Amino acid sequence: SLTTPVTSATSSPVSMYTPAPPLPFQISPPSPAIVSSLPSPSLGTPPPTPPLIGYSGESTEIVDCSLTISPSTLVVRITNWTLEPMCYALSDLGGHCHIKLPLIVYKPPDNVSISFVNHTGPMFEGHQYTLQCTVHDVAPVENLTVTFYRGQTALGKVQLNNSTTKEPVTDIFTFNITPNKNDDGAQYWCEAELQLGSEGPGHPPVVKSHKITASVRFGPQLVCSPKLQVREGESLSCEVRGNPQPSVTWYRDGQVVALPTHSSRKHAGKYIVIAQGPHGQRNFTVEVEVLSGSGDTTHGDREHISSTEPQLVSAEEKSN
Secondary structure (H helix, E strand, O other): OOOOOOOOOOOOOOOOOOOOOOOOOOOOOOOOEEOOOOOOOOOOOOOOOOOOOOOOOOOOOOOOOOOOOOOOOOOOOOOOEEEEEEEEEOOOOEEEEEOOEEEEEEEEEEEEEEEEOOOOEEEOOOOOOEEEEEEEEOOOOHEEEEEEEEEEEEEEEEEOOOOOOOOOOEEEEEEOOOHHHOHHHHHEEEEEOEEEEEEOOOOOEEEEOOEEEEEEEEEEEEOOOOOEEEEEOOOOOOOOOEEEEOEEEEEOOOOOEEEOOOOOOOOOEEEEEEEOOEEEEEEEEEEEEEOOOOOOOOEEEOOOOOOOOEEOOOHHHHHH
């Protein structure tokens, strides 16, 4: 019989290799990462990745690293002010490369306070004063904006333009004001805001100062009209204001008089008001017209005297 030899065959593994796609040729500029400086486990810079060894046994590195960082925001809670995070990548076609991740480490202020520079006590109308807002232990100060307020009205914003300090610092911001009588009793305050851009927290860190109440000294001022009308039977009223409240004396025909509480036609005429304050004296002229009790203005008694402009008389001039 014919015997047919039987041969056996075994399959050996076949090595298959699919190269990774190349790195992109263009890099998208990454946005700064925002890092809050609160205590947390330490975050260090990853060690350099060794270059990829190709089939030829030679190592190659990409000279022009083209990486796109996504997402672009790194939010961690650290107190390392010298951190320099890196982004690493490997490519079968070129080797390894890395790129620095822009980073902002921030710390909200511990406290914000407001005061006047070289001044205590009341202010005087028309004089210039300087407010100072002290922001304690904040970083980075170059991202800080300080806003000064009078009541709920923003007076102005101040920033530091030449600071590159990254660690927390305490700094002073100033703003000049010139108060008037309407500012008497007003409250001044300031707030510090870290502006960290679109990559920062949804609500930027804001710390407000306490409020200081202003006392503004101003000279005597006539509140009523210099041509005053009053009906028969009514009281004659005309206020003179100042801070502090001045001493007021009314004269008619050279004689000191009291304002009538029950006016009659005999009270019509010209009055001189002398208001004496701690910083000088002011004189006012008031022309009073007494109208008929019926409301008819054609029969009122009055003297046609032009109102004189108030004049400021200093204490020295008065003594002479």
